[in-house]
Structures are given as structure tokens and as C-alpha cells.
Amino acid sequence: MSEIPVDVATEKRRRDALGQFCFLLHVAIMVFIVVGWAVPQSRVLQFYLALLPAVVVHWQFNKNSCVLNNMESLIRTGRWRDPGNAEEGAWLHGLIRSVSGIELKPTLLDAFIYVMMALFWGLGLSHLLRG
Secondary structure, three states: OOOOOOOHHHHOOOOOHHHHHHHHHHHHHHHHHHHHHHOOOHHHHHHHHHHHHHHHHHHHHOOOOOHHHHHHHHHHHOOOOOOOOOOOOOHHHHHHHHHHOOOOOHHHHHHHHHHHHHHHHHHHHHHHHHO
């Protein structure tokens, strides 16, 4: 998920409207992944329990890149992959670095993400079963 290095100059650039929309959509999805397990409605929890594995599987099939980044690249360049898109395959990595200044190795970041996804999924399942 975090193979492409993002240089600081690229990371600091201002986002246009499309870039801002895609960034906010990523943040909204990330917030739902982090807190969605606590939603009390069973339909939302069922959606959540399907979404998390789908996100992980889609990363695997899409070579550690998010389809949202690919769609932004497609809109901008007409190509699914854009080597000039520093966030493609490294969105969370760049976010962590820009917020905390911490540079994580890709394997450590991937392990952390997958452990957290499993934890959140388990919390969601537990919440659904407790009804």
C-alpha cells in the first residue's frame, strides 16, 4: 500500500478542487473504517463487515493502490496509473508523514494497517452479534 515514495515538495503542493475532493473522500472513508464498528444499526454494521475485506482485497488486486487514486489519475491524465501522482499507492503513508513527521517503512505500515483492519472488523462483528 505504500510503495511509492512521496517527496516533500510534491506533498506540500496545494490541492486543486479534484485533489481536495479525493483527499476528503479518503479521509471520510478512513474515519468510517476507524469508527464504523461502533454504529448501532445492524444494516450499517453488515455493510461495514463487507466493506473492510473488500478494501483489503481491492488493494491486493490493484497492486497496493487505491481505486480512488486511480480514478483521480484517470480523470486527470486519461490513464489508470499515473507515475506523477505521488499519492497513488502511498496516500496513508504521505498522510502519516505530513501529520506526524514519522517516516514508516512500507512493510511496517502495511502490517499496522492489516492488523488494524482485522481489529476493526472483529469489533464490528462483535457489535453486530451482541445486537
